[in-house]
Amino acid sequence: MKKLINSTESVVEEMLAGIEAAHPEVRKLDTANVLVRKDSPVNKVALISGGGSGHEPAHGGFVGKGMLDAAVAGAVFTSPTPDQIYEAIKAVATEAGVLLVIKNYTGDVMNFEMAGEMAAADGLRVDQIIVNDDVAVEDSTYTTGRRGVAGTVFVHKIAGAKAEERASLDEVKAVAEKVILNTRTMGMALTSCTVPAAGKPTFTLGENEMEIGIGIHGEPGTHREELKTADEITEHLVDRILADLPLTTTDEVAVMINGLGATPLMELYIVNRKVQEILETKGISVYKTFIGEYMTSLEMAGTSVSLLKLDEELKVLLDAPADTPAFKVF
């Protein structure tokens, strides 16, 4: 394992210290591994997200004007504990209420729910939504359903803009749900990640293999296959998305090409070229494209493609100003 770290135990705390030092607009709570927005308005719905660490810039990088009010950082790939989330809620809760944006993992859901219950017991108004954009996983009520992955960032952006407009908790939740309903993501990996405390790669792929349908924790995807060209891979990813989110020629989408950690931007742009070509061929308009690292999986090489089907409301909110360390619109 080759990492720029001091000890496997201290990675999260030291990272948070580094984030706080770099970005004057965020502050770390003394009491918890939580980054909060310094100038959160007191009369707006507070947005909180979080999850295991190792997905940077998610979620701390999205704390700031127009997006999140707080981000809770768990251990690497491990949902934060209820008390940490509870501290976040207490730190940013307003009269307007709190919305918890939870990625759909058993651990995240349980820990956030427990924290929500604790806060509700204090008389705070807390609601939650669960993001499940990953089409690699079959959606079923008998199982845990789909994972929440890079599409979560669209939820942060759009629900964040809605909250910034001083919309009510119900309105913010409603638009977040609309985003979730219209977002799909599909990913793939060329290499594994290494959880620092585990000390070795979570899996190994042959020199000529790739993992399709990968999530963001090094968990296996849908299957392994021989490495293909960027165009073939992209086609597969987009096909999987469109099979689940049928789009017609009148539709407009936002595209996110997300790097999983070690993928050069060059390759993400090559993937984007093909995504745009496919969408153009199908007559689907691209309203806006986001390329870079938004929701990573430590040093995994690979990418995910997300599509968000837009309507007028979502377009306006997507374009609204945001000023966070990792996402700026103006």
Next chain:
Amino acid sequence: MKKLINSTESVVEEMLAGIEAAHPEVRKLDTANVLVRKDSPVNKVALISGGGSGHEPAHGGFVGKGMLDAAVAGAVFTSPTPDQIYEAIKAVATEAGVLLVIKNYTGDVMNFEMAGEMAAADGLRVDQIIVNDDVAVEDSTYTTGRRGVAGTVFVHKIAGAKAEERASLDEVKAVAEKVILNTRTMGMALTSCTVPAAGKPTFTLGENEMEIGIGIHGEPGTHREELKTADEITEHLVDRILADLPLTTTDEVAVMINGLGATPLMELYIVNRKVQEILETKGISVYKTFIGEYMTSLEMAGTSVSLLKLDEELKVLLDAPADTPAFKVF
């Protein structure tokens, strides 16, 4: 070699197509591998940079308001040819003149100079500056001198802001030179990069080795040594910088922690934590910190630390608005 590409020959062209499709604010010239700013003002000094590809987001990601007017993309790690640079100059040249921002590599210097001569022969006003911020290399007039690395982005930002103020070519050049005089960078790598057409890693490091003083092309650095902790490595990088750019307690700096391609943001923040601690101990104030991938070396794991000593003029220009795909200030 595991890469998301279609063919080793097409990477640059396909990447540029992907960039153009993603960022409506930039346009690719039909005649050359050049990205230009769409709305370049006609009455300001035009800033042009470029170099080999494989350093993304450099330089195309810095084309836009407040930074570059054009970026020329050579083959991977290969300076672009004079005719490509000449096309860039012709596309964005104004009455106010053109400033070429060249990283100090024999190839870049020769190709840009030849292009400058071609443009001058057309009667265009072209000047150039050479960035050489890498303290890993000994500065000597008998050799090629120092390499230009991540600190180049500070030149783009500050000279770009100066040009945006409608300063004259001489003024823009003067402030660019001031930035160069006050910028130092030192880097290290945990793993090699792989030039697509070469098909295999440029070098190999043992599981417990790192390369100190690495550049941004997989060229060997100053030496190899046993992997150390992030804090020890950071201390060495900062020491090397401060040995060359003596700073006192009244000084203010901008910090850039640049990821070389495959380094998780988590690790860059851990490095930042130590950088800030060292500077604080020495009483040096940090005015602003930039963390992320600015000047990469394909999929190399590693980082570089840059310090820019600021004065009042540089602070104002650093804070001036910039709206480019990879660098936004507002």
Next chain:
Amino acid sequence: MTLLSRKKGEHGLKLSTSDILEIVRDIGKVIEDNKQYLTELDAAIGDADHGINMARGFRAVSQKLEGMRSEDIGEILKAVGMTLVSNVGGASGPLYGTAFIRAASAVQGKSSAGLDDFVSMLDAAIEGIKSRGKAELEDKTMLDALIPAVAALREAEAEGMSLVAAFARAKEAANTGMLHTKDIVARKGRASYLGERSFGHQDPGATSSYLMLASIHESLQELRR
């Protein structure tokens, strides 16, 4: 090893609070020893952190217990549960945390515990896990080790077996249940994202549950000596 309280003879054996403390500490050691193993099982069908999470949790538990002076087993177990909830994270944190907290309520105020108490504690723990995690038997989770174990314990109790002997059976049942997780497909937790690909792999949570029961059995044997 602490003293063993023999209130009703070998088969009606009761454990004191200090025995319980010993048992929990022993669990912590077993988890620490199996940290790598549990993490590797989780790497195959999850995210390679189960051992790390559990070890972090039980390290916090043993710190917590060091400072605790209580004769109430319920209070001790509740402290264990709360410590797990606030230190483990992930799926296993709330689940094991809730399990211990619920088990605590089954022995609230008691300063000794016999086999009947263990049956109630485990029953309560399982109910807690089910209500938190919405999983059932055969979903390929910790429940696949725990549910057969408490069934064996109850059977042993009906047969009038000793606590140690009963836990020998519970351990066996947990082992069988744990191994059985290889033959089923996950429907809950992170492994469920794999669908059919989870088949053939042993569930890390079922394994940590088995290890805890095996550790309790081992501690009981030690205590009997």
Next chain:
Amino acid sequence: MTLLSRKKGEHGLKLSTSDILEIVRDIGKVIEDNKQYLTELDAAIGDADHGINMARGFRAVSQKLEGMRSEDIGEILKAVGMTLVSNVGGASGPLYGTAFIRAASAVQGKSSAGLDDFVSMLDAAIEGIKSRGKAELEDKTMLDALIPAVAALREAEAEGMSLVAAFARAKEAANTGMLHTKDIVARKGRASYLGERSFGHQDPGATSSYLMLASIHESLQELRR
């Protein structure tokens, strides 16, 4: 193989434009065959692209030459140089490009070239490289192969040797110069960033220069047949 023009007998042998075209095409093949080798040399002390750059350049050259109908060797060499300048990039592009362009001026308007012309061409090429790249002998660059080679060529000319024999000498001298680059530290180009660490490695540009001279020698032997 094209016809060999024997204007002044074996030792005053003159090459026609089509011979020159053949020679350039042969260089392109040699560069292509050694693409990997040159790139590996560059990986050790540079950025692993020299072979790739040169091969891209000479592929463009051979495309360019296909469409060319000229009896002027100067014009041909100038086209080669311009094509290299606008297709190679890096350090070697402007340097080799300038070299060919300068060599071209030495034979401007000529439709045949003898040993004396080759001496002038190489002299001009070296001057061009020096003025572009500011390097000298012993800086560990292509010049360390080229300068000894032209010296050998001039000597051979003074001794009245044939073109083939002269190039056999030039090739030998280039080879010695190329190998000598292992024993010196780079002061110019990318390898100079390495300082002492460049010692022991053979310079890729000196190697491509040697390969070109060796290729010319080989072509001349073919042409003589």
